[in-house]
Amino acid sequence: MRRPAIRSWRRTAALVAVTVAAALVLAGCAATNTAAPAIAGAPGFWLGVWQGMILPIAFLVSLFDDHVAVYAVPNSGHLYDLGFVIGACVIPLPTILFGGGRARRRRAAR
Structure with missing residues (x-):
């Protein structure tokens, strides 16, 4: 009975990790103005x-x-x-x- 709870915890952790990684990748694509006059x-x-x-x-x-x-x-x-x-x-x-x-x-x- 405990195994399904562990699997759901791992799935949740994996989903959070993928979401955070995707957010970081998308934030890295944000436009910035580094050559301001x-x-x-x-x-x-x-x-x-x-x-x-x-x-x-x-x-x-x-x-x-x-x-x-x-x-x-x-x-x-x-x-x-x-x-x-x-x-x-x-x-x-x-x-x-x-x-x-x-x-x-x-x-x-x-």
Whole structure:
């Protein structure tokens, strides 16, 4: 009696695997625009650093104002992305390296 249950489980697993594989193959065929033309005046590395640094403030403002975006959409590409990530890491870096104020006081009290 247990064999039919195992066979149906295997069939279900095989069907799921085939469905996922087919979805991945079809997603690989999606059209993308990798040769987008460079836009003159598009934000570059340094503006990405700045916008990454003001990320927490820009996020809070974007919740209430539809004209404020967290990330510049027409940007210069990978350099803007790198600057944005670097800028976003600048804000929490002192806390990560040196700990928060309470943690520092606890360490000093020991």
